[in-house]
Amino acid sequence: MISLEELQLAARNHGLPLEALQQPITPTGLHYLLIHYDIPFVDAGSWTLTVDGAVERPLRLTLEELLARDAVEHAVTMECAGNGRAFLDPHVVSQPWLRDAVGTARWRGAALRSLLDEAGPHADAVDVAFTGLDRGVEAEIEQAYARSVPLDEARRDDVLLAYEMNGAPLLPQHGYPVRLVVPGWYGMTNVKWLSRITVLAEPFDGYQQTRAYRMRADDTDEGTAVQRMVPRSLLVPPGIPEFLTRARTLAAGSCVLRGRAWSGHAPIERVDVSVDGGATWQPARLDPDELGRWAWRGWSSDWDAGPGTWRVGSRARDAAGNEQPLDPTWNVGGYANNAVQWVDVTVA
16 A cells, blocks of 8 residues: 555656657656655855865856856666666555656756866765755755765766756756756766765765665665666557556557667667567567667567457666566665566457
8 A cells, every 4th residue: 555655755756657758858847756855946046066075176166157168968868766666565665656767858068077177086086975955854864965976987978967958947846957967877866956066085975875775685784875777678558548547458450569778787789579478579679779878779569469468568688688577676675676567458
């Protein structure tokens, strides 16, 4: 059962309607959204970004100064680490995501690397922490939301301080005026309403790094930090839905199954499709890789749908050999459940 507290979370946040997978770039209003605390409404005229810590030359930039720097743009698929949590058994109490906590947008902003190079990290620097303006309480700890990435990851050319999403300034709920975008990493890494970047000579020990977002087998397990997105393929549900149950009905005959696949570890190499619940699999056609390394890859597969009830699903594999499992693996936080999505379809 979903508790009242989980319903409150579900009402504040939203996923991608899976029929929107037909679009290579997710319209901003359909992109998944997770807000940990409250949305801070920021005055862009007084906003500043501080770069400090283990650096030779601390920086403080206004939005105008950040906008004046060279801009770069990347299409990036972003997914919540809790995507698929609602399918785990035993139930994990948190935002009850189905499989729709994902979206792909064009993010435009300044390269983080240029700011770090200008600030000059010390020789012993190992980590970079990012702090947002959103504040809240977790485990009785009052905190500003903050996450970190290793310094070598932060200095990748494709890591952005984004101020535009799909050609327009960020909306308040997506982190206005500036957010972090780390392609390939789960969504919680991409700190919104960014206010401070701190270079550290030791690993960051904030709550969201050392206690939250960790893969733990049980409550006694220290676990490992959740980082890169594991491979996943999602299918556009074929046919039409029943209003309440979302059960699918499809007319018999030729049908093209479509979907998207992605991985934060390596490019998608293969997608297989099954219409009989995994008894048999057929390779799908991969679309041209037009959006770049960090965006999902489209795929399609022909199906001659005969009368009856069918269980349709897709399974992705990346170039590093990582493949979606058929069954989920439970963990305390309900993270990274990339088990195959099955859609039951009645063909009439």
